[in-house]
Amino acid sequence: MESRLSSRADLIMDSCIMRLIAVAKQPGMISFATGLPDNSLFDTEGLRAAADQVLTGEDAKGSLQYGEAEGLPSLRDRIAKRCRREAGVNATKECVLLTNGSQECFDLLGKMFLDRGDPMVVENPGYLGALQAYSAYGPRMIGVDLSDSGPDMMQLETALKEDPKLFYSIPNHQNPSGMSYSESARQEISELLAGTRTVIVEDDAYGELGYRRRAGKAISSMTDNSVMTGSFSKIISPGMRIGWMVVPDWLLPKATQFLEAFCLQAGSFTQRVMDRFLADNDLDTYLGPIRAEYLRKKELFSDLMEDMLPESFSWNDPDGGMFIWLRTPEGTDAGRLVDSALEKKVVLMPGKPFHVRGGDNTVRLNFATASDEDMKEGMRRLSRAASDAF
Ligand SMILES: Cc1ncc(COP(=O)(O)O)c(C=O)c1O
Structure with missing residues (x-):
């Protein structure tokens, strides 16, 4: 049928966010991809x-x-x-x-x-x-x-x-x-x-x-x-x-x-x-353990990255929030890492869609959602994915 949708329907960008959430829910998947907070912290x-x-x-x-x-x-x-x-x-x-x-x-x-x-x-x-x-x-x-x-x-x-x-x-x-x-x-x-x-x-x-x-x-x-x-x-x-x-x-x-x-x-x-x-509930009292837990998870995640990812990768050390920003070497396509990780059942969010230009060698990693065990297993898989892709 001839489309009678508004011009906005052509303008709206695709966003893979909700699709990634669905992929991350598949059995056996470990997700570092989405922006979900840690379930276990919900009161x-x-x-x-x-x-x-x-x-x-x-x-x-x-x-x-x-x-x-x-x-x-x-x-x-x-x-x-x-x-x-x-x-x-x-x-x-x-x-x-x-x-x-x-x-x-x-x-x-x-x-x-x-x-x-x-x-x-x-x-x-x-x-x-x-x-x-x-x-x-x-x-x-x-x-x-x-x-x-x-x-x-x-x-x-x-x-x-x-x-x-x-x-x-x-x-x-x-x-x-x-x-x-x-x-x-x-x-x-x-x-x-x-x-x-x-x-x-x-x-x-x-x-x-x-x-x-x-x-x-x-x-x-x-x-x-x-x-x-x-x-x-x-x-x-x-x-x-x-x-x-x-x-x-x-x-x-x-x-x-x-x-x-x-x-x-x-x-x-x-x-x-x-x-x-x-x-x-006093909000500051309530937030204290949540902030402490995200800090702990970030440190665990960064340590695992340090131990298991290639030296040619670089990343930052945030002092809040849920994300670490990973860069594969300049001039490379981080999409290769994303694809290789998915084959090993780790979901990553490529950095490119967040950009209006550039960003090919970037990946967003969420360290907040996964349990400690999943984080360790996920990083082992990611390390293998990195060796295969780079
Ligand atoms: C930077 C930022 N702003 C806004 C939102 C939207 O969050 P919500 O609609 O749940 O308040 C998100 C969700 O991931 C986000 O990361």
């Missing part, structure tokens, strides 16, 4: 207790009813306080909008800001899921390379001259590279943005997962032209689908309208459960 008891209280409390029936478009006020208030305290962002309850995961924010921002051909700046490499969401609106993506301390400032300065509508960035423990922006990079970016019309979208999905401390003050604390996005997915539960965006006053009425048109409101029952959970 089923704490969340059950919170859900019980919600469903037996005075407003039990109300918890199953529609709620406010913007989201549960008490949860928005908690998020605003946390953003003020931890990230230095001047957030109030009124400017926090709750969404079904922070992924939804990228689509909403695309809808609100992007017409086909509009320039927008993205990190190179950048988070594939967000790039996919924006791609449906047909922006012209200008990639700015990342170094170990932030975006290439010369490239960013040049890109800003094109008057981009948005600059999508992940300053803390980036997906995919695991790197964080330095304090001076954050400052410099806020200075470069001053006097432009570009809105920075500051994705803070991993901001709470600094192993020893938060990686830095939010850029959103230094400029009004920003939307900060956040999520409980990586620290409490991705399945509850609770994300948010902190929007400036000038954008609030439109953002609320778009949110309402998109989904009426994000799931209010899970918001109530999360709110109860956070009332009963």
Whole structure:
């Protein structure tokens, strides 16, 4: 039949994320591929207790009813306080909008800001899921390379001259590279943005997962032209689908309208459960063991890499988040490693799809999801795959 789909259907990028999750679930597979948090860290008891209280409390029936478009006020208030305290962002309850995961924010921002051909700046490499969401609106993506301390400032300065509508960035423990922006990079970016019309979208999905401390003050604390996005997915539960965006006053009425048109409101029952959970559990106390466990896993994973992977491979040492960024030798195709690993039942995420240019010799490794045993066995297989492929 003749296609009557919108032009967006042609524009939207493919993203292998959900396909990889399905492959990783096949029997005998070990996955270093996806962005899933460690199942064993989910607090089923704490969340059950919170859900019980919600469903037996005075407003039990109300918890199953529609709620406010913007989201549960008490949860928005908690998020605003946390953003003020931890990230230095001047957030109030009124400017926090709750969404079904922070992924939804990228689509909403695309809808609100992007017409086909509009320039927008993205990190190179950048988070594939967000790039996919924006791609449906047909922006012209200008990639700015990342170094170990932030975006290439010369490239960013040049890109800003094109008057981009948005600059999508992940300053803390980036997906995919695991790197964080330095304090001076954050400052410099806020200075470069001053006097432009570009809105920075500051994705803070991993901001709470600094192993020893938060990686830095939010850029959103230094400029009004920003939307900060956040999520409980990586620290409490991705399945509850609770994300948010902190929007400036000038954008609030439109953002609320778009949110309402998109989904009426994000799931209010899970918001109530999360709110109860956070009332009963001090977030810093709760996060302590989670951060410690990810640090332990990262160290175990890095040690295994050190022992088993060829010397010609290189990788970084992130201080938060879930990812290590692996490079095969310059000029080689890391896809060979990905294919060879898959034959040995290890799933890897190639780095190339995160790039608007280059990245052929990169692979994203997730050390957070696998158990210690799987990590060791997976690395043995990966070592054999590396010998076969290189
Ligand atoms: C950098 C980044 N931002 C946003 C998301 C979306 O997460 P969620 O929609 O679960 O909040 C992810 C998920 O992997 C991510 O890695």
